[in-house]
Amino acid sequence: MRRRDLLAAAAACAVPGGAVAQVRAPAPACASQPGDVVGLVLEGTGGPAGSVAVFGQAFRPGDVPNRGAGLRARLADGRPLPVQLDVKTRHPDGSARWAVVALACPALSRGSRQGVVLSAAVEAAGPPLDLTAALAGRQAIVTVRPAGGAAGGAEWRMDLLPAFRAALAEAPWQSGPLAVAARVSAAVPASATGGVASLRLVADVALRADGSLWVEAWFRNDVAMRPNGGEAAYAAQLVMDGRVALEARIPRQFQYTGWGRLIGTVREGAAPAPPWVRHDAAYLADAAAVARYDLATGVDEGVLARMGQAVTSPGWAAALTGRGITQDMAQTGGRADIGPATMPQAAWLITGDPRAAAYALGQAEAAGSIPWHYWDPSGGSGAGGWIDTRRWPRLWSDGRGGPAPGGLMQPIAGDTGWRADCAHQPDLNFVPFLLTGRRALLDNLQAQASWCVVSQWPSPMARGTSGAAGPGEGVNVVRGNQVRGAAWSLRQLENAAWASPDNDPDRPWLRAAAAGNWAWIRAQIPGWTAAQGEAHGWIPGEYGTPGVLPPWQQDYFASTAAIAARRGDEAARAVLAWMANFLVGRFGAANRGFARNDGAAYLIANLSSAGQSLGSWAAIGDATRARALSNGGGWSKSEGDYAQLALASLAALSDALGSEEAEQAYAWLAGAGAPFTRPQDFARDPTFHIVPRGRGGSRCAS
Template structure:
């Protein structure tokens, strides 16, 4: 498969990011910090952001995603924008979902940006203002002078004509519609070689500055229909008659997708978000902004992006294809490594890397589109479905099995979340597709026996992702489900199932607390599951689960908050039970001997018994760290930090303070600079207080 050089240029420009700049040796050894945000100094101010200059002319329209805290943008209120010097900027907000009080939770914004020179930055402040009539600008003149042609093998598809038909259709609901931008999705089933599973999905944005953006995805994701399968083709995109992208795809596997973002005109500025506001809004963990990120790591990301392989369709872009592989991986955590670096620094290299991996998520064969229902496949229409080959014929299994030569092996226990943050920060619908498809796979990709029987009495029956699962598999599945439920548009066809499924799972876990507490005794607070080592419990998997529970609690789940409060006893107690006979250093050991099993039948009930069994099994650190030769102390610190943030636990604060000063492996500032993946701290507890940034 190949993409032309013109296609490579369109890819980089389409992201709206700056070209990669060379870095000298001195810069490589430096630390990159977040730039200070503008001060919020007027009544009604909500959040600030920075525009990274691209050299685009004044008035260029940039679109991006923005999360809002509950109450910050009430229903009926308008949104206004200004530069730090007070100059007003036109802004458009299309609200996609809302908090329970009716205020905006997530919106796709369009901003008429000022001219910002390449390498320069401009501060922008978003505020509440008087609601104005937000009529869509007249797109007719723009559509008349622009053309979008997609050549698929010997077919020539006039996308602008299809767009006009879609906009004119009665009841049409544009994704964006206002004075600055109108965005519409055009879905075109295509017939290539008799394969019925391929569709062309185009998100076209018409901008009031006279330019347009096209995001084209070739999605071979149609499921449960005759004629599905792999297909080869050539595709070329012409914008105003000029080639913007061309690719030859010899074999496009079913259940996978690839896409490119292209535009006319100059690249628009990159929006740098305020990570502190995102954490306060419940969208992300609280990453530490005071350590910064090693420039060498960002340089490595830049080199990966600059390689010719990066731009090829179906390239994994650093995501491990053998998904079940363990070890310290940069793609697994509450976020990915490049997403964490993006939040901590706002650096374009991290942004481009994270966005590129979100595009690469399309190549993972977990995309199952239900054409008849018009949404991703779920248990409403397919209660018995198991996408594993052992699912058998439909409705128990897929009509066409996942090919064995996709290059990917799927594992819920090691699934990365590649799409959630890029969706929130860019507002690109393709990333919402990726997030929702993965969330649905978290259920229908699981063996139906432990997930339960739909319709059977009991919470989460038919959609249970915790019962009998590896704890890390439960954690990452719940992370994906919860994020998708929280971030999906209120009116999206997949959203109701995502919200019901996420809520049902957290309610089920909460209902198990009395039984698990009785079984676990003094040391209660750990989630039972399959561990692979008989009788042993990896505490770091509890840290994974705690991160998922904290995310759901921040996003408003009372059940997840109750689960996290229950877990406090174990998460903090493992570092505070020295007088009860459990060495605190063992709180971050790789394994603890607790006689654990999936049903929590006969575990050890006291810290003293667990401590003795851990020593007897040669699993103990003693007063050193020989059994913590990995990122296990980092994992413990991040889970304690999130417990403190969500619940205010004093015990968690004591445990966090002890472990922060214990000199455990990989917990020094330089470790977090080299790998920011788990660089999460409690509110008001930065690692380098002298570097706390003030607004400007």
């Protein structure tokens, strides 16, 4: 769904007189007692008492301090609830950073709400479920057969539950009294797929104390750099507890794509949906998991209604469809899928609304159909991982990469319907994984981060094959790139490295790739400062118009630098502090000849005709006016989301660096009447409604 469609729907749902019907998140319960960590809100679905909700939760440093510790949970009225904590990543001090949480919920009628508080506990919840009793009589069998009964083909079956038992003993995703979960996977033989050997079954299986069995089954045709890969044609079926839970006919699945669904059953039929968990977005911002979104303005009801309608449309459930993602990513203009998070994800964080969540989760699943998933069966620690430059230093996934190992062994088909572009790529999976803990969405996130590196042209120096050494060599996504491409590629590397569990075999390369890029940029700062002069602080990059700088691309980059800085990357913090001279200074240089309103112009002049940096605010201002790019005292050159982007970066600078100058510039711009900065504008499109600390609205309900 494009942003203009959502805005049109919002306008149609506005109340008489031009006001906007806004939806705000219910205030979470207050974490008010010693040891309290965070408050949440449960929204009823009509399920029985004891239904187990599973979700992801980020934590601030020190809030859950001890290894081997757990959580306690209580309702707002003080009644305790059983809760289970499975920590996946830790802060440098050893405290929990992100975890999968299971919560046994009270019975809540559909739409009713109940606050719950999570507190740190000294001990973990207890031993895991009794598998013998929980699995007795249960069934989960996947069948794959050739599409159309192809001659020479053969049906392939996998009983997931014996493999699940083995996986639980070796590498559980959850292990406790409320939920046990683990991953099983297998290569699907070519005889079942139309003759190709690149299809994998990856199934995340879970049992919960409420008697439900959950399978998230993904069919990933993504094995790369091996013979006999290609387009798969097959029919797939998942039978759970004697009933067909999933069935699909896939006449053509392009290589480097995947699709999957999450399905739950009880012995009697479909599993009741557990209560919906609404997170505290302000706490998540404090934990440096997400940007600090404004929670006071809310989101237009029309936007949420349109998303709710989309997920119930007949075509939404089909496998390998785009679900509103811009498939030609080279398209520019107002897009609902570009930003630190997508617009549906921002709406989810701001409101907690299940309609926004369903839309964002649907797009996270649909991201599997983008052909940028390259699985290396010998990657990671040797048992499989996403393609990385340690094993494939010369790889360029572009069709111009040539034969393997310079290019992919099987090139990407030209008629997939997708055109991936690093300068306009959305992050479709980080927020959904963060809030749900669904492991398949982490796969999609990691695969995209890998693609961000191997889709860049590997010049000999860039991949270190000439013997050159230095920070970022081999993984550099900034040098020679558009600034927006660098911003979004680093966003993917940063988010994938931050989200990957501490024991994940892909995490070391992802972390090294992100850190290497920040270190490389930091190393350029002295040279860039000398070249850029008084107005220094902008990241050089490729742009189509010579001699000009789009400030909004610097704002894109600042959003990535800010989240990395808030997560503790000192090189990213140094880069952001250096950028502040330009990002804040553009709104404070009027007395030096640069119009204040031009800080949010579409373009400003930055280079002379000889390609040299203009060096001073006065020279930049003169050249901007001479090229008819200046706003002057108005906003004619800012008709777009450019002022929104400037506000977002000023807010991030204030939050990450504690910059009073950034806070002052934010306050001026927020009240200056720039286009699309009214509350109703942000309610209809909250993608960049990022605010300084203290401006985000109320925190909790007592």
